[in-house]
Amino acid sequence: MQVARLYAPGRLELEVDPDPEPGPGELVIRVRACALCGTDLKIFRHGHSHLVLPRVLGHEIAGEVVALGEGITNWAPGDRVQVIAAIPCGECRYCRRGFQTVCENLESIGYHYDGGFATFMRIPAKVIQQDGLHRIPDGLSYEAAALTEPLACVLNGQEQVGTGPGDTVVVLGSGPIGCMHVWLARARGVDRIFLIDVDATRLRMAAERVEPDEAICSMESDPVERVLRLTHGYGSDVIIVAAPSAQAVEQAIAMAARRGRICLFAGLPKEQPVVQCNANQIHYRELIVVGAYGSTPHQNQRALDLIVRGEVPVERLITHRLPLDRILDGLQLMAQGKALKVVITP
Structure with missing residues (x-):
């Protein structure tokens, strides 16, 4: 599979990796859309204190389930899914009080785990355990579904x-x-x-x-x-x-x-x-x-519902759709202020 991997600020490399295999409690999706975020541009330029390089970026993700790990019973190949970015632990003092956005052990896709600027992506078991996958109904594009995460925030x-x-x-x-x-x-x-x-x-x-x-x-x-x-x-x-x-x-x-x-x-x-x-x-x-920082898995589901009902027509924000091998062009468009939303379609 093809991935866009950041090695250092300003150094994003397109590489070929083996296709991922799901471990117990995990699944693998084919990434159909991953939107560029302003945070991605900042990380590309300056790095991030929570980021251990090298890392595959991308946290506004929608895709199709292609492989299931041991113990996964409520998902099937072909399911269309939106993926949360911020992963709460569900157990700390703040999570127990319902404040998942300020979880003491918060982890994130594209920071602690490889993200969506890739052909395929392994979904960590922790995402599934925290109800971090949401079904995309037929009729909604993957590109629109990928914008669920920022709308949830x-x-x-x-x-x-x-x-x-x-x-x-x-x-x-x-x-x-x-x-x-x-x-x-x-x-x-x-x-x-x-x-x-x-x-x-x-x-x-x-x-x-x-x-x-x-x-x-x-x-x-x-x-x-x-x-x-x-x-x-x-x-x-x-x-x-x-x-x-x-x-x-x-x-x-x-x-x-x-x-x-x-x-x-x-x-x-x-x-x-x-x-x-x-x-x-x-x-x-x-x-x-x-x-206000981040969002909860439940807010992701509600944001997806808002998009499905047409109350927040996020697809109108998409000014550019680019293949993965043009991700640097997408970052440049953002840096120059020539784009509202760029979606990468691996």
Whole structure:
């Protein structure tokens, strides 16, 4: 089989490996679609502290079961499946309390286990034990199903801040994640959604697909002033920071309504993780600020259901479909801002 294996930052090699065989409690899938994530680009450029190289990357995965290991009885060759990325242990203090996204022993596909940029992929027993495989219904493309994992993370973030009817929502960042936040907020019944980005070209490309009530380029107008004007001075009920920017976090606090909820969805660069903020704004306006990281196996299933029902039309985000031997082209397209979502089809 063919694999794309990272040996060092900037060194991704296409290689031929033996086809994998499943061990006890495992199965093997033929990878039909594995989407490139912004995290994949960061790892390609800079590596990652949780990553032991060499490693096959790719964690937004959909495929077809081709081989079963000993003890697997509820899956069969030909089953179409979506695979979780984050694998909780199910046993630690946080998992027992239902907080699987902050599991003490959290492992991930494409970090601790080889991922989906390969013709075939062995699914660890731990994934199956944690209900980490989900059936893709007939009629849904593998490419759309592969985008379940990022949507599950988006769902986790919006559940943290409780988006719903009556809310005005601002999304800062118009990449694929920001687009998914817009669609999901609509599916959850919010009143109005504003999408903000510093890049006018990217914002325009996103707005054409997700149709926010307002698209605001922060290089052309002050986004805080614009949001306050659009909300008659009240500010936004929910602000989702989906851009790795300290300035965006500061803007989120400034544009929040009283009792507003702020979701810090995007992590900041490790060399600049500190944000300047007026804590009195949080205190006197009773703001709620939460972080959101990853998703649970159950949220993956619910995200897949949202895609199946057409409530979050993720396939509209796919701008490029490339074979595995063009994965470097896909990474370059992302780096140049010429793509929203690139899906590799091994």
